[in-house]
Amino acid sequence: MTPAESYYPTEPSVPTVLTETVPGQFTLKAMSQLGEVFDVRPSYFVADFEKSIGNYIVDVDGNTYLDLYAQIASIALGYNNPALIEVAKSPEMIRALVDRPALGNFPSKDLESMLKQILKFAPKGQDHVWSGLSGADANELAFKAAFMYYKNKQRQGKDFTKEENESVMNNLPPGSPDLAVLSFKRAFHGRLFASGSATCSKPIHKLDLPAFRWPHAEFPSYKYPLGDKANAEFNQREDDRCLKNVEELIKTWPIPVAALLIEPIQSEGGDNHASKYFLQGLRDLTLKYNVVYIIDEVQTGVGSTGKFWCHEYADITPPVDLVTFSKKFQSAGYFFHDPAFIPSAPYRQFNTWCGEPARMLIAGAIGEEIVKNDLLSQCSRVGAYMFKKLEGLQKEHPTLFHNLRGKDRGTFIAWDLPSSEQRDLLLKTLRANGCNVGGCSTNAVRLRPSLTFEEKHCDIFINVLAKSIAQVLV
């Protein structure tokens, strides 16, 4: 039995769209009622999670979609996973829900095992973890760790000066220093004010919000497929050009660059891959200039590239300083190795809750199931199968499949359509035909199924995709 069969014996064998149009009339009614108290403008449909199962999501009209979007890449093991339901019913979970601790002051006796369970899945070279609440929160907590580390190193572990203690209360240097996080064009790292300053995806994510004057470096725009010999020279030139730009910015930016933040694959920004050579080049530069190196694995982490953490493909040496996560781990936070990233005094990295124990329990169980069912191998195998099928479609419709990418990166696959109108039309048609798929950037289709997605699901998707293309794009 495959993992999907054993988790989901009643999973549908095909998607079913019952309504003439999507969204159907019950969804429209539910959206109108929900609209009284919630912003439904971005809503595709109103989901019935009670009826959703495995790789299929059901809406309130009873339409059953094969889901390749998985709550914006956040569902690791499919809907209503029985192993997670067990955890949700456990006494530990009930305690975590009804007696939410202020973990910093009153850690629960359950905390040690929860954290050690999450640390089992830490990337190579990381052996501590600090917990937050969302991807943006994880990144901002990592920024705090990076800034404190950077300044502490500068003052060689000495105590704060009187001037620092006074100026900080007025938001002025030296207590509130001018320091920058360098990120990349097209990056997405969250939507709070510091994470938002590092984000550079679309204007609408940032307009009207004050920002720190932080720099955005050039991110490589490769020729795909990445491994192809024909593209090697071009791509290396592109890497070198961008590395040079990073070094230039570190050397010349008017605010000292304390940290560098990068996604191994820019996900919201268009599934733009970073090569092993590029990620290692950044390690060399960050060491040369004493910059803290942070990898954002919020969307790429927890298995969907075929490794638990995508940046493991690059085998960066020595390992990066901080790795942030969220989404598929439900729980958020950052991993680190060097104890110097533990702040010099208590209450510097602190808040009421210091994380969410209910979500830590879920994260631990997700990691456990991935290992137990060897879902990384499955994801690699299924991804390769999918990629091949997409290459087939690409041959049939070369103008509709630009930059097909994600080869050997599990099911983390994307391609570009010629225009955003065609991309949007394709996504809409896919949904009407029973497949829920997301986009990224302006004209890319991104595949983000859960780790229980198998070859049989691929076959269904490829058929629906071929049909949808035939209906509206050729």
Add this chain to the structure above:
Amino acid sequence: MTPAESYYPTEPSVPTVLTETVPGQFTLKAMSQLGEVFDVRPSYFVADFEKSIGNYIVDVDGNTYLDLYAQIASIALGYNNPALIEVAKSPEMIRALVDRPALGNFPSKDLESMLKQILKFAPKGQDHVWSGLSGADANELAFKAAFMYYKNKQRQGKDFTKEENESVMNNLPPGSPDLAVLSFKRAFHGRLFASGSATCSKPIHKLDLPAFRWPHAEFPSYKYPLGDKANAEFNQREDDRCLKNVEELIKTWPIPVAALLIEPIQSEGGDNHASKYFLQGLRDLTLKYNVVYIIDEVQTGVGSTGKFWCHEYADITPPVDLVTFSKKFQSAGYFFHDPAFIPSAPYRQFNTWCGEPARMLIAGAIGEEIVKNDLLSQCSRVGAYMFKKLEGLQKEHPTLFHNLRGKDRGTFIAWDLPSSEQRDLLLKTLRANGCNVGGCSTNAVRLRPSLTFEEKHCDIFINVLAKSIAQVLV
């Protein structure tokens, strides 16, 4: 039967400290093991939430403390509340935990009722809610709403210019405008970068972190008790002085002030009350200068002042623009009234999860229980009883009880000791004698019991307090 009796038939009748010192040896061992993966420097003890019940928290040595700190003011109804346990076991909760939706794109059919349930408890004049994950997050989401509203009003609803769309990608104005949130000295609004810029409690919360150059106005330092005729003239002069300072800052600060943020009682900053006159004066100023008025009810909200929301005492007219909450509601977010605070386009106030449905369910149930058991009246009654007892102790030890405050504000009571050393010693001794109590500012004791705290619990606390004072402070 009282609410505590009916919720907690097996609640202990007295605290019990079994170990010679606190923390005891099992706690020390647990802390040392936990210390391998967690920052235990701020930890008082390791809690056993399985054994904790009602107003009593138990540590891993079996010490049973009467809890007047309640997870930094975050436990609304006591430990292991049976009504919340029911919710934790409900099918809705299990779905929320295992199928965490991306609510913005794929709202669940449960979302409408969850939000409407929370809105039942919205403060007067507020009829919409937007959901976040923590108090800091709630404040930053409110800042986003305020900045977008402010700029949209300035451009009179017109579309973004080309210049705005381009400059925002470089974190530069006009797309990333220079706008400020005005907050107050001694304020605490969270520890992320924008909320941290509004926070002005202690240097250690902010040192080494870049900050926005936002202003901190004078917050009134009253003579207590507040209602006393003898203090009326002094206190009004103090209000006028601070209102003048706020107006001056709004008029002269080099960055335009788009929003004003205030706690009705500064909680981390020392339980500094804001009078009705002051809060109304701020409404008048914010209207005069087109500043968005935000009330931070993260610590004061959800009942412990004897009203559901503390600022309701001030009956601010017209109502403030945004009210943020978290802690006792477990769920976080902001309330608002004016539909103009719904951003002009989708995806401006947006993120993967758009809140935490598991915590929304808990929040709704907490509100329901508060109303059903009339816990606001109980809290007012118990608070008055406690205050009277503390006035008695104050008469005995006038030098150890300065600025006793919180009269007619439920159990939200505090007083100052002459020094931080004496305050810390008192808190430590209270714990050794079976009462878990927190401090705030440098030398205040703050009482933050749950809403199920009754007269009998007061009597125990007052006895332990008298004994502790006799042991170490006289």
